[in-house]
Amino acid sequence: MxxxxxxxxxxxxxxxxxxxxxxxxxxxxxxxxxxxxxxxxxxxxxxxxxxxxxxxxxxxxxxxxxxxxxxxxxxxxxxxxxxxxxxxxxxxxxxxxxxxxxxxxxxxxxxxxxxxxxxxxxxxxxxxxxxxxxxxxxxxxxxxxxxxxxxxxxxxxxxxxxxxxxxxxxxxxxxxxxYPLENIFHKTLCTFGIPESTLAKRIEEWEDHLPENLHLAYLPNPILGVRLRLSIYGIGEEEGKQELDRYTETLRPLLGNALYGQEEDSLQSVIGNILKNNGKTVAVAESCTGGMLASLFTSVAGSSAYFYGGVISYDNSVKTGVLKVKKETLDKYGAVSRECVEEMAAGVRNLMKTDYAIATSGIAGPGGGTADKPVGTVWVAAASGERVVTEKFSFSGSRKLNIERFASHAMNLLRTQILCRETGNRMREE
Amino acid sequence: MxxxxxxxxxxxxxxxxxxxxxxxxxxxxxxxxxxxxxxxxxxxxxxxxxxxxxxxxxxxxxxxxxxxxxxxxxxxxxxxxxxxxxxxxxxxxxxxxxxxxxxxxxxxxxxxxxxxxxxxxxxxxxxxxxxxxxxxxxxxxxxxxxxxxxxxxxxxxxxxxxxxxxxxxxxxxxxxxxYPLENIFHKTLCTFGIPESTLAKRIEEWEDHLPENLHLAYLPNPILGVRLRLSIYGIGEEEGKQELDRYTETLRPLLGNALYGQEEDSLQSVIGNILKNNGKTVAVAESCTGGMLASLFTSVAGSSAYFYGGVISYDNSVKTGVLKVKKETLDKYGAVSRECVEEMAAGVRNLMKTDYAIATSGIAGPGGGTADKPVGTVWVAAASGERVVTEKFSFSGSRKLNIERFASHAMNLLRTQILCRETGNRMREE
CATH class of the missing domain: 3.40.980.10 (MoaB/Mog-like domain)
Structure with a gap:
């Protein structure tokens, strides 16, 4: 070789x-x-x-x-x-x-x-x-x-x-x-939302039955989730690809809706494809992620077909002035709250007249946390039409890592909403 | 050692x-x-x-x-x-x-x-x-x-x-x-806006007179510019630091206003410090950079003190609807034009009521270029008070690299404007 x-x-x-x-x-x-x-x-x-x-x-x-x-x-x-x-x-x-x-x-x-x-x-x-x-x-x-x-x-x-x-x-x-070149083939499945150890446990039995020339690797990444890479060695092209297909087909059902794509897919590229195919559009309202969500969307070439834009509302005056978050909401619940991200998502969707919108508000750190809302807390919202779904997450990591995780979890919430509405997929209970 | x-x-x-x-x-x-x-x-x-x-x-x-x-x-x-x-x-x-x-x-x-x-x-x-x-x-x-x-x-x-x-x-x-540990000392100067080879030429004579135990390295980076790292070996702490100071002091004047900081400084951290010290604020209006400018600002902990937010106006409807860019401007000059970025910068500054604003509009590629405005073309604007300064740049690189360079050149334009207004520094003719 x-x-x-x-x-x-x-x-x-x-x-x-x-x-x-x-x-x-x-x-x-x-x-x-x-x-x-x-x-x-x-x-x-x-x-x-x-x-x-x-x-x-x-x-x-x-x-x-x-x-x-x-x-x-x-x-x-x-x-x-x-x-x-x-x-x-x-x-x-x-x-x-x-x-x-x-x-x-x-x-x-x-x-x-x-x-x-x-x-x-x-x-x-x-x-x-x-x-x-x-x-x-x-x-x-x-x-x-x-x-x-x-x-x-x-x-x-x-x-x-x-x-x-x-x-x-x-x-x-x-x-x-x-040189005469020999074949190695890889196939990667991309998952989001299941921690690595839980995933390992879930697919343990499947993994135990892999043949010797098939190797499985876990590739965890804060933005991409946990990707599973299968590699096959010392085998012809057609047979190698068939074997990889065969084993990934038996793996897919074990991953449920956490499975979002394969190979070079990212949450934003998968979302982008669904939006493009359905003629739908999206906008973002970001506080703690500070432009990371918009950057992820626009990192995909051709994203201008469905990504209309966003508002980075770092200062509360921008939340109220541009996104029309109610002052009472900020006073009563604070910027890092379910109520605030709901209004942010709805606000940017109205402002930019898109089908979907995502919003984030949280504390990236290193400073700024409280006992009630420690550093690493984030509220994310996904607006699909008039409906807004919210979720809260807690992480522990550096400022950079927190921002990446906040953004990817918001992106994943949007993905599950889009799957429901655009492809009729029901979220499976994990 | x-x-x-x-x-x-x-x-x-x-x-x-x-x-x-x-x-x-x-x-x-x-x-x-x-x-x-x-x-x-x-x-x-x-x-x-x-x-x-x-x-x-x-x-x-x-x-x-x-x-x-x-x-x-x-x-x-x-x-x-x-x-x-x-x-x-x-x-x-x-x-x-x-x-x-x-x-x-x-x-x-x-x-x-x-x-x-x-x-x-x-x-x-x-x-x-x-x-x-x-x-x-x-x-x-x-x-x-x-x-x-x-x-x-x-x-x-x-x-x-x-x-x-x-x-x-x-x-x-x-x-x-x-282990008993020996000393190595480094000192890094950060420059932006002078290409590596031009810089090398400019400091050639200075470099020729460096002693043997002093090593100079060029660290080019699309976001940070060209950083110059001096390393000194085999010398005591005090003497080592003095030597590094002595040689960097003779280097500084050769770099002019391209010198923006040292060590871990970035354009956004340097700008942030000046804004914070002067109680000033900034907002961004981004098209082609798609959130990268906002991300750079918010990557700095404590940036909420001066970074109010931004508008990602990827779709032209957001440029006209939110940033109040005139439809005639887009029709007559296109989105990638001096006139458009001027209105974007002024628009976001009015919207978010900040002292400064930056705007970008360009073609990151890989598609979308024309003979007139090829991929890699960007117009950037920096609004300081009522005054808006614009500049056009042309690059050749991947989508990712173009976005990074667009953002950092916009950031650097803001830096030179802020230096003029906040510290009274006059731009030196390079």
């Missing part, structure tokens, strides 16, 4: 100043193409450590994908290390990359400097894969079988996430030219 | 289904405590690979911090591997962790299952560090000098990010008890 190691270079990663998102994107693409990712490593911007890291990767795997250490600034040790590793003496200028550098700089209104010019220059041992989105070229190096015990391909990509991502299809194509 | 390796366990990481954020948090804390992180690795949920990965880490570094592979579900191979590695035969039940498990489950309204009960059971060779936020205990193992050439400490933390994060201070405390 063709294997890969992913190596990220950068002190900024090892001191924890940035999170490496490139490895995940690259791993996902390699995996889908049937390349097994053995390991990911991150090393510092030091020449010796880069060299040791790369040699370790080359010994471990057929394919090595490196990101980082390239860029217009002076921390460019990677190119030199790769030249040394492959015995390159001379550099050559990539005319194609230079063309892109010129174009990118023109769009951004920046003048070409000698630093930019140097970026088009690469070791003679490499084949350039043009970086269409940025100034640093991607480089492909080949190592003969006698060097590390197997033929190796090494790809060096820039660290800027969208530049690295754009290069991935070309990397996959080059791998396919050089 | 005391060194550390960070090892994350999980197929979900190697197949690219989730991004590892734990390593970054842990690295940041270790670094601040003076522990040098040598490397980060990610391995699969397979017993042999976990064992190989851990032994590699133990040989490489004094301290090994492991996350993942623990949890209420069946993919708990980590505990068994750690038991084997340390020669544990028996397990014992941690009464303290069991107490937390009971508490956590009660809050969430979940009944205790035998799966939860098993989580409190740990190998006899480990010292439990109670996980206060979740059900899986953190474990500390010690390896004598003769095993890997140096005394090693291994910490195993749960994979759930906020649970891992909560355990970090206890891990640091345990490391301090066992």
């Amino acid at each position: 063709t294997t890969a190691s992913i190596c990220t270079i950068g002190d900024e990663i090892l001191i924890g100043q940035i999170v490496d998102t490139n490895s995940s994107k690259i791993a996902s693409a390699l995996n889908a193409a049937g390349v097994k990712v053995n390991e990911m490593i991150s090393v510092s911007d030091n020449g010796t450590e880069i060299l040791n890291g790369l040699e370790h990767c080359l010994r471990t795997s057929h394919v090595v994908v490196v990101t980082g250490g390239l860029g217009p600034t002076k921390d460019d040790i990677t190119k030199k290390t790769l030249a040394d590793l492959t015995g390159a003496v001379k550099y050559y200028e990539s005319a194609e990359q230079l063309e892109v550098i010129r174009r990118v700089l023109t769009v951004r209104g920046i003048e070409m400097s000698d630093i930019n010019l140097a970026q088009a220059s690469v070791p003679e041992t490499c084949k350039v894969i043009v970086n269409e989105c940025g100034t640093a070229p991607c480089m492909q190096f080949e190592f003969p079988e006698n060097k590390y015990g197997h033929k190796c391909l090494l790809f060096s990509l820039p660290g800027v996430p969208f530049e690295a991502e754009a290069a991935i299809p070309k990397v996959i194509a080059a791998i396919k030219e050089n | 005391t060194t550390a390796s960070i090892c994350t366990i999980g197929d979900e990481i190697l197949i690219g289904q989730i991004v590892d954020t734990n390593s970054s948090k842990i690295a940041s804390a270790l670094n601040a405590a003076g522990v040098k992180v040598n490397e980060m690795i990610s391995v699969s949920d397979n017993g042999t690979e976990i064992l190989n990965g851990l032994e590699h880490c133990l040989r490489t570094s004094h301290v090994v911090v492991v996350t993942g592979g623990l949890g209420p579900t069946k993919d708990d191979i980590t505990k068994k591997t750690l038991a084997d590695l340390t020669g544990a035969v028996k397990y014992y039940e941690s009464a303290e962790q069991l107490e937390v498990i009971r508490r956590v489950l009660t809050v969430r309204g979940i009944e205790m299952s035998d799966i939860n009960l098993a989580q409190a059971s740990v190998p006899e060779t480990c010292k439990v560090i109670v996980n206060e936020c979740g059900t899986a205990p953190c474990m500390q193992f010690e390896f004598p000098e003769n095993k890997y050439g140096h005394k090693c400490l291994l910490f195993s933390l749960p994979g759930v990010p906020f649970e891992a994060e909560a355990a970090i201070p206890k891990v640091i405390a345990a490391i301090k008890e066992n």
